[in-house]
Amino acid sequence: MCLGIPGEVVxxxxxxxxxxxxxxxxxxRAVNIGLLAPDGAKPGDWVLVHVGFAMSKIDEAEAAATLDLLRGLGRAYADELEALADSDIT
Structure with missing residues (x-):
């Protein structure tokens, strides 16, 4: 299963x-934000990350709700976090 996980641009x-x-x-992790053009992203923005790409910007409330939902998925969520921790697009 592939998931989009909320993250905060730092x-x-x-x-x-x-x-x-x-x-x-x-x-x-380094994430490609090119798909967010032309507006891009700035520190403090929340984005939905999938396989090293920020797919869309989301607000903080949506990010929190999505993270709560994902935690409930158990192993699929843990697998996605592990893949993110092992990734490096630089």
């Missing part, structure tokens, strides 16, 4: 305008 790459550091449940 930093934009100084070298690339399509890469941001996103924190997902304590894990920080």
């Amino acid at each position: 930093e934009l790459s100084p070298d690339r305008d399509d890469i941001a550091t996103v924190e997902v449940v304590g894990v920080r």
Whole structure:
């Protein structure tokens, strides 16, 4: 199962305008934000992350509700977090 997981943008790459550091449940990873053009993302924005790409921006309330729902999925959620922790698009 593939899931989109909410994460908070914490930093934009100084070298690339399509890469941001996103924190997902304590894990920080480089994520491609190119699909969010033309508006992009900025620190503090919440995004829905899937396989290293920010698919859309969401608000903080939606992020919290989605994280609560995902926690209830058990193993599928744990697998997705593990894949995120092991990923590196840099």
